[in-house]
Amino acid sequence: MKEQEIRGFQSEVKQLLQLMIHSLYSNKEIFLRELISNASDAADKLRFKALSKSDLYENDGDLKVRISIDKDKKLLSITDNGIGMTRTEVIDNLGTIAQSGTKTFLKSLGKDKAKDSQLIGQFGVGFYSVFIVADQVTVRTRSAGNTTDKGVFWQSYGEGEYTIADIEKIDRGTEIILHLREDQSEFLDTWRLRSIISKYSDHITLPIEIANKNEKNGIITWEKINKSEAIWTRNKKEISDKEYKEFYKNISHDYSDPLIWIHNKVEGKQEYINLLYIPTKAPVDLWNRDNKNGLKLYVHRVFIMDQADQFMPHYLRFIRGVVDCNDLPLNISREVLQDSDLVKNLRISLTKRILQILEKLSKKDIEKYQKFWNEFGLVLKEGIAEDTINKKTISRLLRFSSTYNNNNIQNVSLEDYINRIVNGNQKKIYYITADNYISAKNSPHLELFRKKGIEVLLLSDRIDEWMMNYLPEFEGKSFQSISKIDESLEKLTNEDKEKQIEIDKQLRPFIQRVKNTLGDQVKEVKLTYRLTETPAIVTTDANDMSTQMAKLFSVAGQATPELKYNFELNPEHPLVQKTIKITDDKLFFEWIKILLDQALFIEKGSLDNPNEFIDRMNKLFLS
Structure with a gap:
């Protein structure tokens, strides 16, 4: 061996190895599924590269994976003649974890082993699963097209470091040799290996062969043990749910079963087959900017590329x-895919199909759809802005919390809301946005609506305010934020119009005094009859930026114009009535400022100068 060196694992790899060994021990057989899946990917990549460079086959186009055992030495070997790896690729693939979200994933793990297993499933186990059953792993590999002296040796005991060196390797591809732990001899049994392959990898298009040794003459023969037929090309009536689930786990490296899948063969103007899965759990890197997503693309059963994201909109x-x-x-590139009209049409068709199956699920299996929404609802909301073609369908899939239910579960559809409208004159769908469910639920803006028995949607996800800018109406009813001034809200308060007119007339000097006191601190001062328990609120005009939108801009680091609020006072509240009677200008100012700061604190969740607010309150308590 040449250029031998000992290198340390990336810190995340060390943590993952320990977690793998202890948390997935009950399902240790998955290591074989992962290795065969990697071998299949290596063969697919070689086929694709060989389309333009046929000499990569090196006179051996018969791609396969072979499994052999040595019971005396407790060795299990998995060998493929796929694309292989260079020294740099070995370091990148086996010494580090390049997949997005690794650190987030590791931070989220706790002591609960069941939780650990579930999270590992969302992350994907990959090559490192070998250390569940092996205390020493050796890899010998050579990249297709490289000379035989460019082979790479890699070895590790699954602890803090690994050895890497250059070696001579005649055959291209990768050989992985597992030195099994003392208590893992079951994986040296041929029938045990057959059952695992039948369970997890029967659909792999790459032939999987196992070595049979004649005990009398020592001759080794190779027996193919999988069907090696692309599952998506088969008649779906002949495919069991178990086969569908195992194929999903193979391509996604997910530990959990999928929630639902769609298998279609389309003929006509366009001819294609799609087998699409909706996961049960969201991957840990779903919100990462560099999240790797997309479908596996094949052309005439020939693998072309992984993560072809041109076939799905970003919100899916x-x-x-x-x-x-x-x-x-066959030679299509990502750049060509981006501009292809055929791909654009496929994207439209596949997107429509996914949304249709989700809408069907939402009506036929409410419980299962709720599981989907809990995991992916936030992402689906992005579609309201992204996908104008399917906006109506997406809006029917949205779920919200509301005042109808006394909990934070988002299970109210817009159709539910409209069907519950009692007052035939209600032309709008009312909602409120806030930082969290508790703030939304306890907003003073809701007081009038509780009194009137009008349902209000409680929106507390960060994306909600942005989404509502792209959702003007549903089924002919426009949306109305109850924190903004609107004529329809004013009409709701006109139970005793004559009495209100009289109060407005009597308190006109008081309102003018408040305006003079606050000056340009507020946009307008007025009386409100929307409140039953709160002395004052602040609102924004219909065309002004909302508080929640201003917060979104601030979080994104963008400058926002200064928000000027309308200050609305409840003339029937004892604190307001007390303030009306104050003649001392200085004391009047202190009370008005307290009422304004209270209203701002409720609306914004913070104050520019909280110390001043507390100091003012303390002084008034002592007066």
Whole structure:
């Protein structure tokens, strides 16, 4: 061996290795599924590269994976003749974890082993699963097209470091040799290996062969043990749910079963097959900017690329699966995909199909749809702005918390809201946005609506305020934020119009005094009859930026114009009535400022100068 060196694992790898060994021990057989899946990917990549460079086959185009055992030495070997790896690729792939969200994933783990297993499933186990069953792992590999002296040796005991060196390797591809732990001899049994492959990898298009040794003459023969037929090309009536689930786990490296899947063969103007899956759990890197997503693309059953994200809009980035299209050229690139009209049409069709299956699920299996919404609802909301073509369908899939239910579960659809409207004159769908459910639920803006028995949607996700800018109406009813001034809200308060007119007339000097006291601190001062328990609120005009939108801009680091609020006082509240009677200008100012700061604190969740507010309150308590 040449250029031998000992290197340390990336810190995240060390944590993952320990977690893998202890948390997935009950399902240790998955290591074989992962290695075979990697071998299949290596063969797919070689096929694709060889389309333009056929000499990469090196006179051996018979791609396969082979498994052999040595019971005496407790060795299990998995060998493929796929694309192989260079020294740099070995370091990148086996010494570090390049997948997005690793650190977030590791930070989220706790002591609960069941939780650990579930999170690992969302992350994907990959090569490192070998250390569940092996205390020493050796990898010998050579990248296709490289000379035989460019082989790479890699070895590790699954602890803090690994050895890497250059070696001579005649055959291209990768050989992985596992030195099994003392208590893992079950994986040296041929029938045990057959059952695992049948369970997890029967659908792999790459032939999987196992070595049979004749005990009498020592001759080794290779027996193919999988069907090696692309599952998506088969008649779906002949495919069991178990096969569908195992194929999903193979392509997604997910530990959990999928929530639902869609398998279609389309013929006509366009000919393609799609097998698409909706996961049960969101991947841990779903919100990362560099989240890797997209479908596996095949053309005439030939693998073209992973993570082809041109076939799904960004708000459906959680979809996993395969598209096999007969109409695309074998040498198509990502750049060509981006501009292809055929791909754009496919994207429209696949998107429509996904939304249709979700709408069907929302009506036929409410419990299962709720599970989907809990995991992916936030992402789906992005579609309201992204996808104008399907906005109506997406809006029917939205779920919200509301005043109808006394909990924070988002299970109210817009159709539910409209069906519950009692007053035939209600022309709008009312909602409020806030930082969290508790703030929304306890907002003083809701007081009038509780009194009137009008349902209000409680929106507390960060994306909600942004989303509502792209959702002007639903089924002919426009949306109305109850924190903004609107004529329809004023009409709701006119129970005793004559009495209100009289109060307005009597308190006109008081309102003018408040205006003079506050000056340009507020946009307008007025009386309100929307409140029953709160002395004052602040509102914004219909066309002004809302408080929540201003917060979004601030979090994003963008400058926002200064918000000027309307200050609305409840003339029936004892604190306001007390303030009306104050003749001393200085004391009047202190009370008005207290009422304004209270209203601002409720609306914004913070104050520019909280110390001043507390100091003012303390002085008034002592007066």
